[in-house]
Amino acid sequence: MRVLLTTYAERTHFLMMVPLAWALRTAGHDVRVAVQPKLAGAVTGAGLTAVPVGHDRDLWDLLRRTGPEHLFGVETGWPAPYDTAALSTPDWDHVLRGYRDIAVRWHKTSNVPLINDLVDFARWWQPDLVLWEPTTYAGAIAAKACGAAHGRILIGEDVFGLTRDHFLRLRPDGAPDPLGEWLGAYARKYGGEFSEDMVTGQFTIDQLPASLRHRASLEHVPMRYMNYGGAAVVPDWLSTPPSRPRVALTMGLTAHDRTGGYPVDLQDVLDAVDGLDVELVATVTPETRLSRVPSRTRLVPFVPLTALLTTCSVAIHHAGVGTLASTALRGIPQLTLPWDVDQPTLGARLAAQDAGISIHATEATTEGIRDALVRLLHEPAYTKGAAHLRDEMLAMPSPNDVAGHLAARRGS
Structure with a gap:
């Protein structure tokens, strides 16, 4: 054929x-x-x-x-x-x-x-x-x-x-x-x-x-859905298990590539994580300007998403369908910060089944992000909801x- x-x-x-x-x-x-x-x-x-x-x-x-x-x-x-x-x-x-x-x-x-x-x-x-x-x-x-x-x-x-x-x-x-x-x-x-x-x-x-x-x-x-992001190399540091819960932060490719920025203030997200007993891995472009980088934070321009998610306890992202589905396939609770197209709808549906929490990017604050992240890390309902969504996708x-x-x- x-x-x-x-x-x-x-x-x-x-x-x-x-x-x-x-x-x-x-x-x-x-x-x-x-x-x-x-x-x-x-x-x-x-x-x-x-x-x-x-x-x-x-x-x-x-x-x-x-x-x-x-x-x-x-x-x-x-x-x-x-x-x-x-x-x-x-x-x-x-x-x-x-x-x-x-x-x-x-x-x-x-x-x-x-x-x-x-x-x-x-x-x-x-x-x-x-x-x-x-x-x-x-x-x-x-x-x-x-x-x-x-x-x-x-x-x-x-x-x-x-x-x-x-x-x-x-x-x-x-x-x-x-x-x-x-x-x-x-x-x-x-x-x-x-x-x-x-x-x-x-x-x-x-x-x-x-x-x-x-x-x-x-x-x-x-x-x-199966993740494919193009040619990639897994960095050596990912082969070492994290000593504390690892959190992934990615706001996707399209927004920055097409508009030159992110719909959410990345500094607010980093400030929200500061002081928590977690390790943050954030994918940010070299042009991104940050005034403060918390301890136990790794900034990288790119890392293969599936390889990173395998080591994570929670993922923070923009609710782009590829990132959301890749995270769901690994049974990981998600904090979505959606902005446009179908992202708000996908974030809301994810939250409705306790597989994550969704905060619209225009309403995201340091306090709100921090509170949501703490809940995702510590409340069993979100781990259970994420596992249920993973099983649905694998079927x-x-x-x-x-x-x-x-x-x-x-x-x-």
Whole structure:
């Protein structure tokens, strides 16, 4: 079976696709990954075959030049209409206005640079299956153009599928469909017609356990999350067991890489740990300015996350899906300091099952962080909740299982 994966140029989203790509490859399938040229190095660095397509227009470059309100209309959070995804009673006018004025512009910025070259490659290579990141609609367009089966690989909460549920349920007869009209124009350009699978795929691969996700009314294929962060070397100091409880602190890659800062004041977090009988390992960039570094604190620019978490009693992080899922797989209580996108929702769901505590980054104080950390270290309920979440995730099908499922549905 020939399998084509594609994502717009967001490295962290690609990294979440790698375990399934390798599962398909080791099962004997021919796997290619079509990305914009600047992401090709990340693909080949993962040992996969890259297909550079399109040109390197970058959504984040545009946001830095114009401000997030240019495309999103808001300073933080999902752009409308995706901010309504978790609501039971969203407003139709808000959903329509979001698709019309914000979301389609966002998707055009990410997708238009990919589409023509991706369709040309798909028509030439003739994949049996196309798997696409949930906002890389170029993948659905290319699949329709070449007649391939296709599905989405989620990189967090399915806000896109949930929003589409709301849209279809609320849409009055004859009302416009800005997203469908945009995708339909490309379908017709390549000889087809719009269908709903161009928005949400023929199926959806979901890497979150049921207790952490809002599920859209679609065919979901569960798959256990597996951490892949790129090439890494485990430092020697990690081989020595800590003499006191070790706490990991990481606020992820995307926020600092894309905006040049963190949504929470790292000094506040370090001050919260100062004086506790713990060892803190914090991943911070060399540019980060700190006025005080507590004793028993190790600052490193990078350390392999899974290797670090194996030695930790608690992790403090931003509730990014990769960090949260990696921590959950090791049964470790978590203190999340979420800021935007699906982070607040994931943090709240984690806290609801006593697998952690969540404090929004805008409300995080030294005192609040310290109190939460002490509770996570000493209250057995959190260790029990984290273990339950770990067991739930371990019971999910592995990438190898899902690779077999995908082959079977293609008749291979």
